[in-house]
Amino acid sequence: MAKRIILYTGKGGVGKTTVAAATALLAAKKGYKVLVISTDAAHSLGDSFDMELGPEPKEIMPNLFAQEVDVYYSVEKYWGKLTEYLQSLLRWLKVDEILTEEFSILPGMEEVSSFLWVYHHFQDELYDVIIVDSAPTGETLRLLSLPDVARWWIVKVFPIERKVIKVIRPAMKVVTDMPLPEDHTYDAIEELFDKLDSIHNTFSNPEITSIRLVLNLEKMVIKETQRAYTYLNLYGYPVDSVIINRTMPKELEHPFFEEWKKTQLGYREEVEELFSPIPTFEAKLFSKEVLGMNSLEEFGLNLFSKKDPIRIFFKGKPYEIIKEGGSYQLLLKLPFVSKEEIKLFQIKDELTIQIENHRRNILLPRFLADLPVKEAKYQDEMLRIIFEKKERKPRG
CATH class of the missing domain: 2.60.40.790 (Immunoglobulin-like)
Known part of the structure; x- marks a missing residue:
């Protein structure tokens, strides 16, 4: 099995993708076999590496593989049986064929498929570390809370619903040709929920998974990061560090930036105090975009210095x-x-x-x-x- 999973999350626009890509690059340079996977629909991971990526892992340098999750490809891979049934039901309802394919993708399927990819790679044992460039905080939290909801549904509702359908199916076939879910559809759903439960167990294991919160030194961003940290504790997910991105460098001396530097210094101290004893790492604002291997390596070294980026920086019981x-x-x-x-x-x-x-x-x-x-x-x-x-x- 993969030795480590590191998931970066934070408010949209704080630089999660850059941090994830730089972490992956540094880890690969240290000899780890690394997969970095983007679960964000915006898909800027390829832009960060300055190359095209696809829906399957692609080797982009020795020891480093990258993947951008594609919704249709992933839904077909993981939700095939369920979408087959939904499409047959929509056709029976005389829904337009083009809309049938679109409507058969239920809300949440894309996000769940992303984590199923992570679980699949974790089970494959092909990589030493999987680094997840996740969606913005709100979407990630909804996704991380899903196994809890799924577990309740699979225990309380699923067995009853399956028995009811099994009993009424013969009678329904006499009076209507409306398609009802068959046993193989329920088997596929049950298998998916079992995987979701395993994902929760894997993601809540501090020996395997570390969630890292990325923020900028701005009031609204810090507030959202606080809320994310609260909810991650609520669900029992281990946070091992906070990444402070785009801090004004000391060498930036100009009257225009003095107030910004002063504001950031105050927020910097606040973040240290708020999230203590969780360690913080700081990445300065670069003078240009961080794109391509050389820039990412420079960014990663600036962030982690000589520390191993995949080590566990903090452990605490949820x-x-x-x-x-x-x-x-x-x-x-x-x-x-x-x-x-x-x-x-x-x-x-x-x-x-x-x-x-x-x-x-x-x-x-x-x-x-x-x-x-x-x-x-x-x-x-x-x-x-x-x-x-x-x-x-x-x-x-």
Whole structure:
């Protein structure tokens, strides 16, 4: 299996693609066999390397392969059975043939296909490290939360729906020629959701995956990065560093830039404080576009200096369960939120934590499943959920 997965995310326009490409180039120069894959529909990875890329990995220099995910190619590869059924249903509904192909690609298929590519390459064991140039923060967070939603659907809804269709299919065929999903369609869906679950397990393993947040020293960008960090903690994904891109170099001396440099210095200190103890790396603003191998190598060396760019820079537990004073407590680090923003629900063995539009379902271990939540406290960026003590039954 691939030894490492590194995923770069951040607000649109902060320079994720440049950072991902430079990291990949440096790692390849150090002797690692590297794949850098773009999951962003904008597809600027090829522009960064100053060459054409395709929907399959392409070797662009010794040890370095690059790929830009293509939506139609990927949907056909990973969603073939489902799109076949959707197209047959749309044809039955007399939808125009051109629109049939377009409508059979459901929202989210492209993004999910991107991560299925990552999973496929991870399982293939062809690369030492896979570097992901991901979509802007919001899209990436929706995608990273999908395995949680999928797991709930596959456990709670999928078995019932499949049984119902199996029962009504013979009767429906008598009264209508409307196509119904066959068993092989459900098999394909189940296989996909199993892969999504495996993706979550892989991406939440800090020994394998590191998520790196890329930002510029601007107020709105820093705020969005804070929110992203909160949600990544909520879903249990490991962040190992923050990349500060396009800082004004010290040698840039001109009255016009003095206020910018002063503003950036203040935000620089704020970022260090906000994300501590996670390490930060800084890349200065170059005097020209960072395009092509030579510029990317210079950028990467400026960013990481002599450090190995694929090492794990920070490890921390997303949540842990402890026993204190006879009560079990679940501790979850949630920075940059107020206690009023946190909502908590418990249904039997399932605990749901919601912040704004993002929610995470935590399947409780068996020893907590029958214990109701007594109270929840939020202090020092830590959510502490305390469960009722289990009463001992008197011996008869």
